[in-house]
Amino acid sequence: MTNLRRKLPPLTALTVFEAVARLGGFTRAAAELGVTQAAISRQIHLLEETFGFPLFRRLHRRVELTEKGKQLSSTATTAFNLIAETISEWSREEAEEDLAIAATIAFSHFWLLPRISSFSKAHPTIRLRIITQDNAVKVDGEDVDLAIRFGTGIWPDGDAEFLFHDEIFPICSADYAQEIGEIEHLAQLTRHPLITNDTADPTWTDWAEWFAAFSVPMPSKSSGMHCSFYTEAIYAALNGHGIALGWRRLVEDLLTQNRLVRLTRQAIVTQNAYFFIAPRRKARKKAVDLLIDWLKREASIPDPS
Template sequence: MSIRRKLPPFTALTAFEAAARLGSFTKAAKELGVTQAAISRQIHVLEEQFGFPLFLRLHRKVKLTEKAMALASAAQDAFDLLANSVAEISKGDHDPELTIAATVAFSHFWLLPKISEFSSQHPEINLRIITQDDMPNIESSDLDVAIRFGNGMWPDGQAELLFDDEIFPVCSPDFAERAGTIASPKDLLRYPLISNMADDPTWTGWGEWLAAFSVELPKKKPGLRCSLYTDAIYSALNGQGITLGWRHLVEDLLAQGRLVKLTDAALKTRNAYFAVVPKRRRQSEAAGSFLDWLTETVNPAASPASKEAQPKRSE
C-alpha cells in the first residue's frame, strides 16, 4: 500500500494542524480563509477515520485529547519541514539572507560594532537585524538566530551558551574625577545613580546590585531614570551620574576610555547570553556560519585557527 493511501486527506490535516496550534476552530478558520463550519467538517473527517475524538470542545476554545497530541506534534513538524523546504528552493540562486534578533542593548553595544567582521568574512550573506526587547517566538517567525539573556530554557528554541556577565558601576572620566575615591559600594549613595526601567525580571537594577553588598537603596534616591539601558549608558557618558555597566556591553567604551569603572566591586549575573535557534526548523548554512563566528568572537581560544597556533605538548 502506498504512503498516500495511509495518510488522511491533506485538507483535513491542514485544518487539524491549524486548530491544534491555535487552540481554536475560529482562529484556524480565519488563518486558512474558510468558515468555522468547514474546519469542523474536516476535523470530523479525521475523527471518523481514526475512530476517536481529537478535541475536547470547551467554552470558546478546544483542547487536544491525549491521543491527538502525538498527531499534532507530528503534523506541525511535517508542515514546518515542508514550508522550510519550499522556502529554500524558492530562493533559487539569490544570495542567502540571515535574520538575527537581539535586544536593543546587545545590538547597540555588542553586535553592531562587531558584525562588520562577519560581513567581511561572508560577503555573500545578506544580513537583517531585528532590534527589540520583546523577543518574538523563534519557531513561528522568520528568525534564524536570536540572542537572548536568560537561563537558556526557552520552549521555542535550542540555546547555545555565549557568555555570562558581571555588573559594576561606571561613569564618565570627568565624573569619576569629581567623585574622587569610592572606598565601598555604600559610598555610591552620595552621587546621582542612573537607572533604567527594565520590564525584564532577569535584569539587575541598583536595588539588587547594592543589596548584594549589604547596602540598602533609599526609596527616594535622586537620579535620572531612563526607559532603556542604552539611554542610561549615554547619560553616564555625558556626565549625568553613575550607572551599572554590564561588562560585555560596555567593554568597548571602557577600552576607549569613554567610561571608567568606579570600584572593583562587581556582581556576577545569575543568567547568561545565549544564541537561540529554532528546534523544528533545519538550520541554514548562513546561520551555521554566524554561530561559528559568534563562538570564535566570544572565545577566540576555542577557534580552529587558535588551536592550530598553540604549541603542541611533547609526548
C-alpha cells in the same frame, strides 16, 4: 537554438493549453491567467492550427482532451514542473544568503553591531537583517534565523546554547569619576545620582539587587536620571549625568576607549547568561552555522581590560 524554436509551438499558446488541460476548462484557465475566455479560445485555436489536429473535443459546457491532447498535456506539465523546480531551487539558494538575527536593543547596539562587520567581511554574500527589540522575538516563526537572549537558557520556542556570562559594576564618564574622586566604600555611591532604566525582564539586575549583594542599603529615593532603555542609561552616564550599572560585555568597548570608567573593584557575576537560540521547527541554513561559529569566537575573546 533557432532549430529548437522552429520545432516548438508558440509558448504563450502552450502555456494556455497547459492551464486548460490541467483545470479542465476554458473559463477556469481564463480566471487563472487573468485573461478573457475569448483570448483562451484564440490561443487554443492557434495551437491546433499549428499542429493540424484538435487537442480538445468541444462538448456541451465542457471540453475533453483528445488522445494527442493527453500526450501533450503530460509532456507540457512535466516540462513546466521542471522549470518551476529550477526556479524554486534558485529561490532557496537566494534565501540561504539572507540571515535574520534578533537581539535586544542594548545587546545589538553595544555588542553586536560594533563587531558584526567582521562577519560580513568574511561572508560578503550573506545579507544580514538585525531585528532589534527588547520584547523577545519568537524564533519558531519564519522571520528569525537566530536570536540572542539573556536569561536561564530555557525557552519553549527554540534550542539555546550558552554564549557567555556577564559581570556588573558601577560606571560613569571619566570626567564625572574625576569630579567625585575615589570610591573607598560602596555606601558612598548612594550619595551620587544613580541612573536607572525600565525593564520588563525579571532576570535583569538593577541597583537594589546590586547593592543587596554587598549588604549596602539602597536609598529610598535617588536623584539620578530614570531612562526607558539601558542604551539611554549608558548615554546618560557618558554625558556625566551620574553613575550607571555597567554590564561588562556590553560596555567593554566604551571602557577600552576610556569614554566610561569603572568605579569599584566590586562586581557581581550574573547567574543567568547570554544564549543564542535557533528555531526547532525549520531547517537550519548554512549561514546560521557560520554565524554561530563567529559568535563563539567573538565570545571567547578575553576582556581587554
